[in-house]
Amino acid sequence: MVRRCLVAGWLWILCATPVAWAKSEARRPNFIILLADDLGYGDLSCYGSRQISTPRLDRMAAEGIRFTDFHVTASICSPSRASLLTGRYAQRAGLPFVLFPTERKGLAPEEITLAELLKPRGYATACIGKWHLGFLPPFRPARQGFDYFFGLPYSNDSAKQPADKPFDPVLAPVELPLMHGDEIIEAPVNQETLTERYTEEAIKFIRQNRDRPFFLYLAHTFPHKPLHASERFRAKSRGGLFGDTVECIDWSTGRILDALKQAGLDGQTLVVFASDNGAAPAGQFKAGQGAGGSNGPLRGLKFTSYEGGFRVPAISRWPGKIPAGRTCTELATAMDLFPTFAKLAGATLPRDRVIDGKDIWPLLTKSAARTPHELFCYYLDNQLQAVRSGRWKLFLEQTEYPKVATILYTNRPQVLERHFPLRDQPSLYDLDRDLAESNDIARDHPHIVKRLEQLAHDFDRRLQADRRAEVIVTR
Template identity: 30%
Template sequence: MGNGGRLMDRREFLKSLTGAAASFCLGASVSCDRGKPAQSASTMPNIVLFIADDLGWKDLSYYGNSNITTPNIDRIAAEGMLFTNAFVTASSCSPSRASILTGQYPHSNGVTGLTHVRKRLMLSPFHRTFPELLAKSGMETAFEGKWHVAPYFPTGWYGYRQRLSGVLPKDFLIRSSERAVEFIRANRNNPFYLELNYMDTHRDDAGEFHFVPQFPVDADTISVPDYYTLPDWPEVRLDLAKYYSNLLLMDSMIGTVLDALDRNRISEKTLVCFVSDNGPPFPGNKMTLYDRGMAVPLIFRWPGKIEAGTRSNALASTIDIMPTLLEASGIPAPESAQGKPLLRLLQAENESAFREAVFAEMTYHVNYLPMRAARTRKWKYIRNYSDDPVGLDQCSHMAWARKICELPNQGWLRPRAPEELYDLENDPHEQTNLVADPARLQDLAAMRHLLDEHMRSTRDPFLGKSFDQRQ
């Protein structure tokens, strides 16, 4: 599970084909030597990062879900700060996770689609990641679970000294907290970074969820959340109940990790972050740039540094996680990082001027799905670069999912329009496209300009591309 030895310069390492082959088999730890540690490791906090897979924005009870109770993740929120307006950079696993690690938008770090499908899109080992910078500053770094950023490259190239789970996809599912608890015990006297990537709320390879016997959920006692914008049909509720059952399993395992921090008396010096990689795996949610696809739960807990039970309404992006964790550790963020540290918000400073807008994008998921979005507090503007339908992803085999697409507001199998504009204050579920409304021409022009400026400043290759009518 662990990797010993010095951290090598990855350029030096890649010159040796023999060494590369060996490290691929062994998961050897490799990292660039980019200077002296910014501060003594003894003054750095421990960091635990929980990343959920396909977990919806408001699916936790602390975010208002009355269908179930998630006591352990709720505990993180009750003892820390919850962000009510946090967004991913892409509503797809690989691009979203690469943005968390690099602090960059997908078109900047090159991970613009699912990397197990398009291997050429795997994150280059020459990109800086925050686990690498933490490791170079003296932290013991480890991860367990899903590795979807560069699944065919060794994780040591990205700063992880230890890999607590196997290298095959069948080993990505975390089945218990045993290894995480042991890692915490073994490193309780030294600063560490532990990343836990749960897959429980992701559908299996057949596109299904299955009930977890220890966590039953009665489909007849729940309702489909309004923000999903799906009909409250029995078939949808049954699928949702299975999804919730798996969410409760993840919540339980997170509770075991939190208990281990308490038992080893290091909770007070541990920064905990919880986030999801995109919206829930239901039609019209994941893979879209509506709020239900790009908005995610984001929670930080750091006793003595973050006031318990606080909320921030600031517009936050998951590219902010990298600079936030580095700043908390006393490490300067690299110039390549495009996010902003959230520590000032975490310490209750003014949030209104933090950010005017967040931006998100899609280029590929499994299929080509090019779009870009700008989101302010009031407006959402989506620019589609082709009319390719969003599709149903892993729900495409389900009769109820295809039946849903016959409804007027469920056009996931129909061609997309070139542009979309939504008034989030009056239409939070983004049901009425105002692009053709003459009264909104000025607002449309402003949002177009906002997105263009973002694309120009980040050198997005889609800037200036025309709409491709392929259907």
């Protein structure tokens, strides 16, 4: 009798243990992307800023991994966001340029976003903050896999078009709207408290979904101009109003990390912080708003194909999974989040399209891992400007200015020459030795130039053949 009981007991343990293990392991990880707008490579104190204090982001880096070679795929808002959410170069996805509020374009409904990738795996999905992938109903977050949306449909500089002024495509048909789902709940929105309101909505979403996996995409409005800060943060930073907005985002990051810990989700959540592109030109900011952002040691700014436009601060944290206190110097990109999240969630990548992003889980977890990218491409609109392979970056011959340059700087030839120089021959830079891209060594390395030119030609030819047409709603 005793022996029979012992055998029965062991059988129960052997049967029950896998069930208990499966239950604990079945919970898929949560994903949070915190995206700043126009935050430069040198705008966080953990990236060398002496004017802006970011203790919570510094702590996030100390508890996780800080990237020094993290790139977005566009140096301007809309295409950068399209690439992040689809894992594809924005040119391939049919959204190569920034969207103005009056345009009838947007991210193609046929594109598969991270939200759409994760929903079939049981994920709750939320987009909070700046969308900027299409204002009209077919392009809004709900049509791209997001259960919940609270934020702005486009950039905060899109004020209402005055009836007595010439038409300006940058301006909007309505006052800057704050939306909840498809409903406008406030117009014009009070921008001073936007970051705080986004944060509270994000925390609410986390608490409401603590018992199921979730994907939270929090895309901050700032430090994109025009700059605004609440009384709590105004005039507190040595970096002026620009610094005030960044320090508010730092506070927001801390609040969200605290909320995860309080909900018992700290060890179940991968959090990624990054910027959508480099810092904007200081001339965009009004007097009294600070000197604008800093790209630290990098050449170039937002809008350009230099490192200052494409290389951004990026931090990842997942206690117990990502070793703390590491710095990754390998090339990684925003579009890599798509296949990386897919792997961690057990989702299957789409097989009917090219996914340009690569799984960077090894970079996040292993110090010996190397970049999965043989080639990285720098596009402005549909024009391939430069390519990167390892330490080498090659600027291609350019006989005409990119679209962004002709819109912004047609009457400013000195700016055009400095940031968008035409080239009758390629320029080569060794980024390991010359991060500032100041010493053209193309003549010293003709074989490298030839190899990179061929890689660029082959990649662009394939991409252009595969490029989705821009989607325009006619009515």
